[in-house]
Amino acid sequence: MAAFPWEESNFMKAARRQPVERVPIWLMRQAGRYLPEYRQLREKVSFLELCRSPELAAEITVNAVARLGVDAAILFADLLPILEPMGFDLRFGPDEGPVIRNPLRLPDDVESVREIQEKDLGALDYVFRAVRLARANLPAEIPLIGFAGAPFTLAAYAIEGRTSRSFERTKRFVFAYPQAWRELMERLVASVARYLNAQIDAGVQAIQLFDSWAGCLAPDHYRQFVLPYTQAVVSQLPRNVPVIYFLTGNPALIPLQAEVGGQVVGVDWRVDLADAWAAIGEDHAIQGNLDPAVLCASREFVLEEARRILERTRGRPGHIFNLGHGVLPSTPVDNVLALVDFVHTWDPQQMP
């Protein structure tokens, strides 16, 4: 028996490209609006209150694992609160997504962006308390995944002020003010690395870095303006903690995702999993890649699509089953349960 049973879990084995007894599965947003118990809670408490209540955040985190039978827990939290101690005024409206009241627009604005130091981590203490509570209440064989937004995605939010289709403001900033961009990214790198290390200290076993918006970039621009900073974050995390680097919206960036330095490359559904795996080479695990919309179709279709993905990973260790993005709110819970069950009955040793 290992001192830390989660180290022997199929999730950790897959992240390290070791053979597994069964294919591990977890789902982005597995604790979310598609669950009736989550919706009930949200009727009483706002999203931000949930994120800031360690007890509730931990409860949601743990309950989703119990309900679904998945192989990993992911901390219930949001990508953006890290921007608050950096000086941004973040608001969550009732219907609209998060809005930053003082977005960064001019190169001089970067001067007022505060890099998070050790002493500033107290402002995010509710996250670390949620980690400790969730870890204490999870079964010992279930790893807990911590996470943060990657520097590009956080910078894009800070510049746009809200979600965007074209990320026009962000790109104009990057192209027009390369020196200010570098300064902004360096402050984000240091802040994200401290935030993630504090999550690790509080008790997470793995990290997912979300670059949800980097898919808007050309490969050359990603390489020049983003890759060095994403690498810098990962380089500051302990080697024994698996890092999943997730990016959505551009399969042409997958080879660059592999250069970031994480053990696992997280891909969306826009790419054939076999092609993605070929693109990242032998020395990385892969996570993905079911289209979340598939889970809204019939049970038969869900299982057919899951089989298609699993068949493409046969005979090669290092696949963590997941969606290519978060569970959609209209997803039937029964389909999620059927998917988890199907993935767990798949024989990962069977050769192609």
Added chain:
Amino acid sequence: MAAFPWEESNFMKAARRQPVERVPIWLMRQAGRYLPEYRQLREKVSFLELCRSPELAAEITVNAVARLGVDAAILFADLLPILEPMGFDLRFGPDEGPVIRNPLRLPDDVESVREIQEKDLGALDYVFRAVRLARANLPAEIPLIGFAGAPFTLAAYAIEGRTSRSFERTKRFVFAYPQAWRELMERLVASVARYLNAQIDAGVQAIQLFDSWAGCLAPDHYRQFVLPYTQAVVSQLPRNVPVIYFLTGNPALIPLQAEVGGQVVGVDWRVDLADAWAAIGEDHAIQGNLDPAVLCASREFVLEEARRILERTRGRPGHIFNLGHGVLPSTPVDNVLALVDFVHTWDPQQMP
């Protein structure tokens, strides 16, 4: 001197992968809001009125070519009005994008979608009149490009009713009602093919088929649910009219774009042009692929990025320079002029 001087244009030569004297360039939305004269016109006339006035639409089409010195004209029109004679109630609000008041939601709704017959084309006569007027007023060496939305993108609009981020409703329809989807796509295929053939009869020299939203699909889903219908449209167009099949948002679909049957594959900026060209093989021309946001940066940056693209196409005939998507409203006109000039001074014969 050819009977039709446009047949000897660099645009038509590039589309047919013949050597050119200079690299042809045109820009998606080259007649758009970034032009002060267009904004002046729009202060007096709504977008839909512009589209429906053959005189104004032709004038905008022709003036953009004169103003920019580009190598092709693209008809000023919108993707969606074809849905009106098919039974959809299309509205353009003042700020919001187009909205369909009676979106298609249930499989039975497909029954009421009308396939456009020859006799129904009168409802779109303003488009064909604009083609005739624009052709009559363009220099004889400038080809005029007609266009339509591809069946998937039109179907997605008909189902969502407005623009969407996840295309959740569309995918649920595709996955849950494959038979109704087939019926819907067949009606769209016949309608789009008739619409495009009527544009060709009215005087366009090339066609661009816009699949602006198909990038949301996994390659397997594109192949199964979309490719046969896109192929069916192109197969009904005369072989001597070059077809550009444009798709944005998913570089993993580029090899499938080449299977559609058009002479030219139009790509966005998310992919390295050399990689895209390798993916489509030797028997297709390629169009693209500057990020429109680059045009909002400094003139030096614009030219540096244009050079990077041109260097990747050296020594291989068949490149039409374009953006990876439409010109952004905030683009400085001078940057567009500098780009056109730079591309025209590039020596396409110079070997790598």
